[in-house]
Amino acid sequence: MSTDSEASFTINIAQGEIEFLRKKLELTRLPDEITDAGRDYGVPLTDIRRLLARWKDGYDWKKHEAILNAELPQFTRKVAVDGFDELDIHYVHKKSKIKDALPLLFVHGWPGSFIEVRKILPLLTAPSDEYPSFHVVTFSLPGYGFSSNPTKRGFGMDQYAEVGHKLMLALGYHEYVTQGGDWGFYILRRQASLYGGTHNKAWHTNFPRALPDVEPPSSLPNPYDGLTEVERNGLGRTKWFRSEGRGYAIEQGTQPQTLGYSLADSPVGLLGWIYEKLVNWSDEYPWEEDEGLFLSVFTSRYMANFSVPTVLTWVSIYWFSRAGPTASLRIYYERMHEGSSPEETHIPMGYSYFPKELWRVPSRWLQAPNLVFESEHTEGGHFAAHEKPELLVGDLRTMFGKGGPAFGVVPGKTGYNAEVRHPPS
Numbered sequence: 001m002s003t004d005s006e007a008s009f010t011i012n013i014a015q016g017e018i019e020f021l022r023k024k025l026e027l028t029r030l031p032d033e034i035t036d037a038g039r040d041y042g043v044p045l046t047d048i049r050r051l052l053a054r055w056k057d058g059y060d061w062k063k064h065e066a067i068l069n070a071e072l073p074q075f076t077r078k079v080a081v082d083g084f085d086e087l088d089i090h091y092v093h094k095k096s097k098i099k100d101a102l103p104l105l106f107v108h109g110w111p112g113s114f115i116e117v118r119k120i121l122p123l124l125t126a127p128s129d130e131y132p133s134f135h136v137v138t139f140s141l142p143g144y145g146f147s148s149n150p151t152k153r154g155f156g157m158d159q160y161a162e163v164g165h166k167l168m169l170a171l172g173y174h175e176y177v178t179q180g181g182d183w184g185f186y187i188l189r190r191q192a193s194l195y196g197g198t199h200n201k202a203w204h205t206n207f208p209r210a211l212p213d214v215e216p217p218s219s220l221p222n223p224y225d226g227l228t229e230v231e232r233n234g235l236g237r238t239k240w241f242r243s244e245g246r247g248y249a250i251e252q253g254t255q256p257q258t259l260g261y262s263l264a265d266s267p268v269g270l271l272g273w274i275y276e277k278l279v280n281w282s283d284e285y286p287w288e289e290d291e292g293l294f295l296s297v298f299t300s301r302y303m304a305n306f307s308v309p310t311v312l313t314w315v316s317i318y319w320f321s322r323a324g325p326t327a328s329l330r331i332y333y334e335r336m337h338e339g340s341s342p343e344e345t346h347i348p349m350g351y352s353y354f355p356k357e358l359w360r361v362p363s364r365w366l367q368a369p370n371l372v373f374e375s376e377h378t379e380g381g382h383f384a385a386h387e388k389p390e391l392l393v394g395d396l397r398t399m400f401g402k403g404g405p406a407f408g409v410v411p412g413k414t415g416y417n418a419e420v421r422h423p424p425s
Contacts (some may be wrong), residue, residue, distance in 0.1 A: 005077045005078050005170070006075050006076075006077045006170075007075060007076050007077065008074070008075055009074040009075050009076045009090060009146065010069050010074065011065050011068055011069055011074070011146065012065070013061065013062075013065060013320045017320060018061055018062070021267055021316075021319060021320075022056060024265075024266070024267050025052060025055055025056040025267055025268065026056060028052060028266075028267075028268045030045065030048065030049065030052075030268070031045070032045075033045045039279075039280070042272070042276060043272045043275055043276045043279075047275070048268065048271065048272055048275075051271060051275065051311065051312065052268055052271070054312065055267070055271070055312050055315075059312045059316075061316055061320075064312075064313045064316075068115065068313075071118060071121075072092045072094075072114070072115075072117075072118065072121070073092060073093055073094050074090065074091070074092055074146075075090075075091055075092075075093055076088055076089060076090050076091070076146070077089055077091075077167070077170060079163050079166050079167060079170070080166075081150075081155075081159050081162055081163060081166075082159075082162065083154075083159075084150055084152055084155060084159060085150070085151060085152070087142050087147065087148050087149075087150070087163065088147065088148040089139050089140070089142070089147050089148075089163060089167060090114070090139065090140040090145055090146035090147045090322075091114070091137060091138060091139035091140065091167060092114055092117060092121070092136075092137070092138045092139070093135075093136070093137050093171060094121055094125050094135070094136050095125070095135045096124075096125040096126070096127060096133040096134060096135055096136075096415075097125075097127045097133075098127045098133040098415060098416065098417060100412060100413050100414060100415065100416070101125070101132070101133040101134050101135045101413065101415050102132055102133070102134050102135070102176075102177060102400055102410055102413045102414070102415040103134070103135045103137070103168065103171075103173035103175070103176035103177070103410065103413065104124065104134040104135065104136050104137070104176065104177050104178065104179060104396075105137050105138070105164055105167075105168055105173075105176055105177075105178045105179075105188075106120070106136060106137070106138040106178075106179050106180060106184070106385075107138065107139075107141075107164060107178065107179075107180035107183065107184035107187050107188055108138065108140075108141065108144075108180065108182070108183070108184060109180070109181055109182020109183035109184055109185075109207075110144075110182060110183060110328055110329075110331070110332075111273075111274040111277050111278070111314070111318070111328075112182065112314070112383065112386075113140060113144055113145045113314065113317050113318070114138050114139065114140045114144075114145050115313065115314065115317065116138075116383065116385045116386055117136065117138040117385065118386075119385060119386060119389035120136075120385050120389045120392060120393050121136055123389060123390065123393040124136050124393055124396070127417070128416075129416065129417055131397040131401050131415075132397060132400050132401045132402075132407075132414060132415025132416060133415045133416070134396075134415060135173070137167065137168060137171060137173070139163070139164065139167055141160060141163075141183065141187075141328075141331070142155065142159075142160065142163060143323050143327030143328050143330060143331070144321060144327070144328050145317055145321055145322070146321065146322050147322065147323075148322060148323065149322070149323035149327040150330075153334075154334065154338075155330075155334055156334040156335060156338040157186055157187060157190040157334075157335060157338065158190060158194065160183075160187045160190075160331070161187050161188070161190040161191035161194055161195070162194075164178075164187065164188075164191060165191055165194070165195050165199060165200070168199070169199070174199060175199055175201055175410045175411070175413070176199065176200065176201065176410065177200070177201055177202045177203065177204070177400065177406070177409065177410065178191065178192070178200060178202075178203040178204070179203070179204045179205070179206075179392075179396060180205060180207075181205060181206040181207040181382065181383075181384060181385070182207055182382065183331060184205065184207070185205045185207040185208075185209055186335065188203050188205065189203075189205075189343060189345060190343070191203075192345035192347055192349070193343055193344060193345050196345055196346060196347040197346065197347055200347060201347060201348075201406075201409040201410050202347050202348040202349065202350070202399075202400070202406045202409045203345070203347065203348075203349050203350075204349065204350035204351075204352070204373070204395070204396060204399060205349070205350075205351060205352070206351075206352045206353075206354060206357070206384040206385075206392060207357065207358075207359070207382075208351040208353065208357075208359075208360075208361075208363075208366060209359055216361075216362075216365050217365060217367055219367075220364065220365065220367070223362070223364075223365060227362055228362075230353075230355070230376065231360075231361075231362040231363075233355065233360075234353075234355070234357075234360030234361065234362075235360065235361065235362075237355075237356065237357070237358070237360055238358070238359050238360055238361065241358045241359065245280060245281075245358070248273070248277070249332055252329040252332035252333070253332040253333050253335065253336035253337075254333065254336070256326065256329035256330050256332060256333050257326065259326075259329060260324075260325070260326025260329055261326075263318075263325040263326060263329075264324050264325055264326050267315075267319055270315060270318060270319060270325055271311075271315050274314065274315050274318065275287070275311060275315070278310075278311065278314070278383070281356070281358060281381055281382035281383065282356065282381035282382060282383055282387055283354070283355065283356035283379055283380050283381035283387060285381065285383070285386075285387050287310055287311050288310060288311065310386075345370060346370055347370060347409075348370055348372045348373075348405060348406045348409060349368060349370055349371055349372065349373075350371070350372060350373030350374070350375075350395065350396075350399045350405075350406065351363070351366070351368075351371060351373070351374050351375070352374075352375045352377065352384065352391075352392060352395045353374070353375065353376045353377060354377050354379070354380035354381055354382075354384055354387075354388065354391075355377065355378065355379065355380065355381075356380065356381030356382065357380075357381060357382055358382055372399075372405035372406060373395070373398070373399040373404070373405050373406065375395045375398070377391050400415065401415070402414075402416070
């Protein structure tokens with residue numbers, strides 16, 4: 001895997017595919033709904049009608065495609081996976097102007113994609129004398145976005161971790177750190193287990209999980225004593241998710257192909273399936289058809305302003321994805337059916353807690369001896385990189401910055417200007 005295999009990539013969906021989507025939307029047949037059901041039975045019909053009308057007649061994919069191409073430096077390269085065919089991996093790679101910036105691999109989850117890096121990318125790569133800067137890489141997981149998909153069964157956590165690791169090596173980052181939520185947690189935990197110490201030097205997640213489940217460890221006496229209000233609320237959120245919000249994972253983990261026929265054929269079915277999660281899993285985030293958010297990021301040397309389209313762009317990436325939306329579901333099946341594998345990690349790790357995350361147990365239940373950084377936030381949900389980019393990036397800056405518990409984990413890559421020798425006073 002030499003660097004010669006890298007190719008620049010530009011998203012360019014054919015006009016015929018866009019017209020086909022519009023025709024499918026025009027033929028949509030909507031269901032009825034129970035009066036005053038709210039969100040108890042699923043996505044309200046009024047929401048879908050509004051989004052459908054916008055997607056069909058007012059949404060300009062080409063405009064948002066151009067924004068993605070302008071903001072995100074994109075590439076593809078072949079990655080050989082042991083025991084599987086070679087995959088064509090789509091990825092975003094943006095270097096900081098700081099030569100010795102810290103290489104960071106960001107891994108997205110479902111129902112996200114590579115666009116989850118959009119808001120944090122300019123923040124992480126911004127040069128500063130006050131906090132570390134990063135060279136950032138994120139890739140479309142195999143079967144997602146514009147990466148090709150595995151065609152053999154058994155492509156599990158080891159293989160997703162291998163793809164991310166080999167991509168970093170191919171880019172010249174033989175030592176690096178990682179961050180991710182949702183599937184990023186599982187993939188990066190496995191990556192830390194397989195490559196930790198030699199290549200993967202530290203990892204951070206906004207999706208802290210107690211594996212294999214959410215019950216307190218048997219070795220912990222009186223686990224419910226002394227819980228804080230935040231921890232009790234977190235357990236309540238976890239209980240809700242397990243009883244009312246986890247049906248999707250059971251179906252995707254057991255019969256993904258059956259579900260896939262509906263998602264591949266009905267764009268509104270796909271919209272409802274994803275939109276429900278975006279709303280239910282976030283912290284009252286103002287999801288809109290075309291989000292009018294104007295984000296300004298200021299540092300001593302950097303300013304970036306950009307608008308961020310959301311719901312319809314997120315869903316359109318699944319609809320226009322290289323393999324189609326069904327391929328993105330199979331990771332659930334493979335995770336549910338894969339055999340046991342080492343999960344212990346011995347490199348420094350960090351946790352960020354957001355109140356509307358789906359799984360939240362008291363931190364002492366996690367019993368992670370290599371946990372060196374924790375940060376508790378009062379707002380934010382499952383999509384931290386999109387909902388609260390400044391908070392997530394702030395945690396990474398603290399964890400890997402001067403005085404932080406993971407400062408200097410990659411030798412010679414501090415993320416600071418070379419002339420800066422001491423933390424600012």
